[in-house]
Amino acid sequence: MDKIAHSECNKLLVPVRDALDILSGKWKLPIITTLRFGVIRFKELEREIPGITAKMLSKELKELEMNQLVKRTVLDTTPISVTYELTEYGRSLETVILELGKWGKAHRERIFA
Amino acid sequence: MDKIAHSECNKLLVPVRDALDILSGKWKLPIITTLRFGVIRFKELEREIPGITAKMLSKELKELEMNQLVKRTVLDTTPISVTYELTEYGRSLETVILELGKWGKAHRERIFA
Numbered sequence: 001m002d003k004i005a006h007s008e009c010n011k012l013l014v015p016v017r018d019a020l021d022i023l024s025g026k027w028k029l030p031i032i033t034t035l036r037f038g039v040i041r042f043k044e045l046e047r048e049i050p051g052i053t054a055k056m057l058s059k060e061l062k063e064l065e066m067n068q069l070v071k072r073t074v075l076d077t078t079p080i081s082v083t084y085e086l087t088e089y090g091r092s093l094e095t096v097i098l099e100l101g102k103w104g105k106a107h108r109e110r111i112f113a
Numbered sequence: 114m115d116k117i118a119h120s121e122c123n124k125l126l127v128p129v130r131d132a133l134d135i136l137s138g139k140w141k142l143p144i145i146t147t148l149r150f151g152v153i154r155f156k157e158l159e160r161e162i163p164g165i166t167a168k169m170l171s172k173e174l175k176e177l178e179m180n181q182l183v184k185r186t187v188l189d190t191t192p193i194s195v196t197y198e199l200t201e202y203g204r205s206l207e208t209v210i211l212e213l214g215k216w217g218k219a220h221r222e223r224i225f226a
Binding site for chain 2: 030067095099104111
């Protein structure tokens with residue numbers, strides 16, 4: 001086996017792994033998918049994702065914010081309310097999610113055919 | 114928020130989740146990437162993937178075989194040897210992996226810019 005080509009290959013794996021890390025885990029996908037619907041308040045987001053706790057939602061949103069995929073806005077209401085939305089950059093995930101969905105759909109049809 | 118559209122969205126998540134399950138975990142990607150190089154014996158595959166045990170490699174290969182992504186061939190040599198290769202169908206993962214890699218690369222550049 002060609003050692004050099006293979007170490008090149010491993011270098012390719014790092015960004016693939018990065019993308020998978022962002023999308024994997026139980027909650028990232030449901031949060032990103034829900035936020036595709038627009039600007040959503042924390043409480044509504046929590047209601048929309050069955051089984052998620054406020055603590056977990058807050059942690060996941062912080063990570064998505066850190067990765068510049070989600071924007072958090074504090075509204076000057078009483079009581080204060082906070083909304084979340086996908087950033088323009090966050091919407092760039094759409095192609096990857098659609099590609100994964102396409103492959104996953106074909107796979108499901110093939111395996112359970 | 115439009116409840117009906119959202120339940121549609123959740124239905125879309127299932128195939129995305131299927132694809133992620135196939136690609137996630139520590140070893141699937143390095144195995145699939147190594148097998149892109151052609152037909153490889155078990156022992157060589159084990160050597161090519163630092164840190165993997167024979168037991169783990171065998172388990173992961175069985176799963177990939179079950180998902181029709183990898184083909185196993187027993188060679189009538191003494192001692193018997195076994196080779197593995199990506200199936201034609203297994204190569205269909207390439208588009209998804211490339212899309213993930215593209216997004217991951219851009220993400221890395223953006224976040225660490």
